Amino acid sequence: MQLHNTLSGRKEAFVPLNPERVTMYVCGPTVYSFAHIGNARPAVVFDVLARVLRRRYPRVDYTRNITDIDDKINAAAAKEGVEIGVITRRYTDIYHEDLDALGVLRPTYEPKVTEHLAHIISMVERLIANGSAYAAQGHVLFNVTSYAGYGELSKRDRRELIAGARVEVAPYKKDAGDFVLWKPSTDDQPGWPSPWGRGRPGWHIECSAMAEALLGETIDIHGGGHDLIFPHHENERAQSTAAHDGKVFARYWLHNGFLTMDAEKMSKSLGNVKKIRELVENENGRGEVVRLALLSAHYRQPLDWSESLLSSSRVRINKLYRTLEDAGDVPESNAVAPDSFLAALEDDLNTPLALSELFQIRDSLQQAILSQASAQVRATLVAQLRDAASLLGLLRQTPDAWFKSFQLSGKAGANPTASSSLEGALTEAEIEAALAARSAAKAAKNYAEADRIRDGLKARGVLIEDSKDGQRWRRL
Ligand code: AMP
Numbered sequence: 001m002q003l004h005n006t007l008s009g010r011k012e013a014f015v016p017l018n019p020e021r022v023t024m025y026v027c028g029p030t031v032y033s034f035a036h037i038g039n040a041r042p043a044v045v046f047d048v049l050a051r052v053l054r055r056r057y058p059r060v061d062y063t064r065n066i067t068d069i070d071d072k073i074n075a076a077a078a079k080e081g082v083e084i085g086v087i088t089r090r091y092t093d094i095y096h097e098d099l100d101a102l103g104v105l106r107p108t109y110e111p112k113v114t115e116h117l118a119h120i121i122s123m124v125e126r127l128i129a130n131g132s133a134y135a136a137q138g139h140v141l142f143n144v145t146s147y148a149g150y151g152e153l154s155k156r157d158r159r160e161l162i163a164g165a166r167v168e169v170a171p172y173k174k175d176a177g178d179f180v181l182w183k184p185s186t187d188d189q190p191g192w193p194s195p196w197g198r199g200r201p202g203w204h205i206e207c208s209a210m211a212e213a214l215l216g217e218t219i220d221i222h223g224g225g226h227d228l229i230f231p232h233h234e235n236e237r238a239q240s241t242a243a244h245d246g247k248v249f250a251r252y253w254l255h256n257g258f259l260t261m262d263a264e265k266m267s268k269s270l271g272n273v274k275k276i277r278e279l280v281e282n283e284n285g286r287g288e289v290v291r292l293a294l295l296s297a298h299y300r301q302p303l304d305w306s307e308s309l310l311s312s313s314r315v316r317i318n319k320l321y322r323t324l325e326d327a328g329d330v331p332e333s334n335a336v337a338p339d340s341f342l343a344a345l346e347d348d349l350n351t352p353l354a355l356s357e358l359f360q361i362r363d364s365l366q367q368a369i370l371s372q373a374s375a376q377v378r379a380t381l382v383a384q385l386r387d388a389a390s391l392l393g394l395l396r397q398t399p400d401a402w403f404k405s406f407q408l409s410g411k412a413g414a415n416p417t418a419s420s421s422l423e424g425a426l427t428e429a430e431i432e433a434a435l436a437a438r439s440a441a442k443a444a445k446n447y448a449e450a451d452r453i454r455d456g457l458k459a460r461g462v463l464i465e466d467s468k469d470g471q472r473w474r475r476l
């Protein structure tokens with residue numbers, strides 16, 4: 001498998017440190033409000049990566065944390081006059097429900113910062129003991145000048161980084177780039193006892209501590225959105241490497257591109273967000289449709305979110321389910337996704353190419369149905385289609401349940417961008433291809449085959465009439 005490593009800036013062959021246990025850490029959500037569809041992108045992308053890795057390796061330990069200590073959470077709790085736990089529990093549950101709707105499997109571990117304070121404190125103590133960090137005025141800071149590799153991940157000179165990030169200048173900092181590992185809490189702020197007084201951890205240290213606790217000192221893959229490269233991942237890398245005597249922290253750094261709306265990054269601060277909740281509740285944006293839309297671009301490229309992306313994704317999913325419905329009951333088959341499909345995913349998770357491979361299997365199945373191929377042939381193609389789709393987290397329902405859920409929502413015709421009754425029907429190109437196959441069969445005097453194609457088309461609502469000018473067709 002090839003993966004693009006942000007650290008080297010190129011695609012590299014993925015070789016796990018221990019093939020018996022692949023380790024992956026992805027930075028999870030800060031739970032203070034609804035997650036937006038941009039936040040769903042890393043969750044879906046790394047879910048596909050975990051599925052692909054699990055195909056190849058016996059054990060993949062995937063950790064995605066929940067950030068449940070944060071000043072934005074404090075602000076939300078203060079506004080409602082409740083404990084932070086009320087806010088974090090509410091939005092953790094909502095996050096789970098939203099990701100369930102998108103078919104994102106739960107990670108192996110989902111640690112919360114509040115459950116790892118002892119580990120965070122011990123890591124900060126070790127960093128102070130080895131001279132990488134220092135305590136000053138109730139704060140503990142990481143001294144960036146102590147780590148020579150600082151800036152390597154984000155590829156910028158340390159001075160330049162600091163200027164660019166407009167870091168907070170504070171009298172207790174030895175260097176303007178030093179960042180907070182621990183900070184004091186006032187009486188009205190949530191806080192935990194520590195050797196430096198009552199306080200709370202800075203943001204970055206939590207991931208270093210939780211990765212160490214659950215996955216060990218060196219992990220195979222570390223992922224997150226592109227915006228996390230600096231300062232978050234640069235700082236995680238500095239802390240972990242310093243705490244582990246210079247041992248490599250993460251061997252492959254993967255970052256997804258932004259989801260944009262009208263070419264601007266979707267973010268709460270810009271106010272251009274679309275909640276996952278709004279989309280999955282809406283008939284046009286049910287989970288699988290949103291998931292396919294998210295996978296339609298390569299994960300490192302920007303993805304512009306639009307109504308037309310959603311409606312074209314919906315048409316594509318309908319097409320897959322329609323073909324499965326047409327295939328009807330077929331015998332069991334152990335067939336799995338073809339190599340070309342896996343090869344696309346193993347090439348730095350090329351989901352657009354994998355999707356086009358998936359639709360090729362669908363086209364072959366469609367042809368097999370039209371030409372009334374043997375049950376065995378159809379069964380193999382159905383199994384291939386289902387297995388390939390499962391690696392992408394798609395086709396999780398039966399066609400019956402899928403189409404029924406549309407009827408039940410009572411909105412089947414409500415969306416003007418969807419071509420309602422024609423959705424999933426054979427396209428003109430497919431009908432023309434079937435007619436060409438029928439002409440060829442007739443020319444070869446294979447009338448049985450020609451009749452099979454005609455009957456297959458009729459079953460799909462397309463009537464063929466033979467005339468002296470050739471074949472004509474119309475939709476029933
Ligand atoms: P947050 O809760 O803001 O820390 O974000 C959770 C995850 O979503 C992080 O990996 C972010 O990098 C990622 N993320 C946030 N906004 C976007 C976006 N517009 N497009 C893609 N990923 C995003």
Ligand code: ZN
Nearest residue numbers: 027207232236
């Ligand atoms: Zn992190």
